[in-house]
Amino acid sequence: MLRAASTRWLRCVSLTGTTARRAGRVCGRASYSAAVESSVEPIRGLELGVGHSKLLLRSVAAVRSNSELQAVGVAEGETSKMNMCQAINDALRLAMSSDSSAVVFGEDVAFGGVFRCSVGLADEFGTERIFNTPLTEQGIAGFAIGLASMGHTAVAEIQFADYILPAFDQISNEAAKYRYRSGNEFNVGGMTIRAPCAAVGHGALYHSQSPEALFAHVPGLKVVVPRSAVQAKGLLLAAIRDRNPTLVFEPKILYRSAVEQVPVADYVLPLGRAEILRPGKDITVVGYGSQIYALENAIQMVERDMPGVSCELIDLRTILPYDAETVAESVNKTGRLVVAHEAPRIQGFASELAAEIQERCFLRLESPIERVCGLSVPHPLMFERLYMPCAVRTYEAIKRSLNF
């Protein structure tokens, strides 16, 4: 749970942003966000959430031994403790330092952005390179396309993923098709759009959505969702340098809560490649973004209750194009699959992955593929706990699959 109770709203919400510094939940019963006692069933004895995750690289030693960071040559270098917001800030700084054509813009970004991801950049790089735009998402996206069409690097921020839809035409009809329709005369590969997404506990309909599946239906785009500080930095730099228009949806609950030792050097993590976070032999559990921590908890509950069972956890990281190979290889080993995301179940990304895997692994599957998703309703304020594909619902799905 975040410290600040908030929203923009109405471009309102800086759910973790400026107010976090002074919010201070002093008293009152905070009925909208009451914490669950760790003593209740079926959690019993577990500490939930990213704050207690064993998946984060909290120590320098963890960085040193991370094979992916080793592969990109930054595991041995200097690290700094950063939350995901700071890691994104660091990536933006590196992107601008290493590429004089790079500009960063969006609503309210000049003073640091409502989530503070661009803090300090205007002082460092000047207002020609980091600037506020008028309040128009379609304008922001179109402007980014124009810059990128001239070979420049455009990093645009949409203040909330919920507000990206006025830009859908520019992104899906223009950016995604720029290269194809011109016979590769033109492309907008230098364009990246960042947008905070997903639930925080009090964002309701319009400050909680995860619209990745809408964009994952559009050939020509890349769609990325990071789970942590180290990931966000490497994936954002990869997105900025990738020669295709790329959307990075950043689960905003992680901005402050996902704290890791982050290599200070410039590095990129591969787009289109999943990461096996935890090997296992009996069932494959796949997700991305903040959902990873619900899956981690669900696996802890299953392994607590079913001694001997081990679950393989995979972070997809890139939703389009996605790494079906890694998932198929895992399912061919385990024979079972649970796919989870926060976006509504109906026509969600889990459906695509489930279809792909049943094609590739039909004879190996030992139970129906389970989808654990947000409910097929708008994201509801007071019913958020019921809406969410939380650890408990995932735990039930894993058990159903194992007991099939």
Next chain:
Amino acid sequence: MFPGALNSEYSHELQFVSSVHPIPTYQVMDTDGRVLDTANEPQVTKEEACTIYRNMLTLNAMDQVLYEAQRQGRISFYMTSFGEEALIGSAAALDAKDVVFGQYREAGVLLQRGFTLPQFMNQCFSNEKDLGKGRQMPIHYGSKALHFQTISSPLATQIPQAAGAAYALRREGSKQCAICYFGEGAASEGDFHAGLNMAATLGCPVIFYCRNNGYAISTPSIEQYRGDGIASRGLGYGIDTIRVDGNDIWAIYAATRAARKIAVEQNKPVLIEAMTYRISHHSTSDDSSAYRSKKEVEDWNKRDNPVSRMRAWLEHRGWWAPGDDAEISKSAKADVLAAFAAAEKLKKPATHHLFEDVYDELPPNLEREKAEIDELLKKYPDYYQVNDFARK
């Protein structure tokens, strides 16, 4: 002449038009509440004027209580109207059946329409009596009975919707209009331009009311547009336009009354740009000291305060005694606190409201999802805190 510009004449001078004279700002009274031209003296009864002023004080009291409540974590979010209380004048000038499309800072309009303090509080607590059934964030009010369409967070989407609603009113022959509120920041969205152009071309009886308060979160109006405010755009769309002093409640009242007459009698849209200053932070999620000085805010609050202007006007009329304020504020605060305490005690809406109203009827996929959730609620009542929800 050419069909695209029927009233244009030929010129032999190569000249780019870069500006016209700035549109003036209509004012009825000065900052001390004195009417500048006696012809503009508001035609209202003592009772009407005192009701308006009481609503301004009640709005202040409600904002103070709910802002603090958010700071204490008792509600999740809030937005105050400090500095923009004169907006109530627009509501006072309308017919009760005129349809309102708000943005989010229009609580004063609802108050003037008769939305009760318990209704405000129930929405902000998202409890079982919230008309919106606990689904939206605080301040997303709405009331069919008061012809106030429910607030939606996305900006400017309400502008073309108001044009459509006004077209419906015109077809009904009801002699009602729609009014659509939005900020100067929202006027940068594509929907603003679409909405005004459609309203103009299709002859929609709608009043577009721009609350130009100088800031869109952190972005000052100087970075939002380069033309003469939002009003100059109205002319571009062929819409009758007026700019008013948005801290002068009687200027707002008079302009809205006149706009309503044009809209309803001539089936035309009207644009009002009300110039004001956002004393509030954008919302409880915002700390505006990160991008503007506290002194700037304090100076505005002292120099030109819509509430004190209205009080001064009432005192000049002899309709208000200096001591009345404290008493009204005190009783308003007591009423607010009573409604607050009652709302805080109520349960969350019953869980079946989670699935209802997505469609008019529950489709089969939601029946299945509901069955799954109902089972989980039975299995893990403590995890899901089922006792916090109302039974029905």
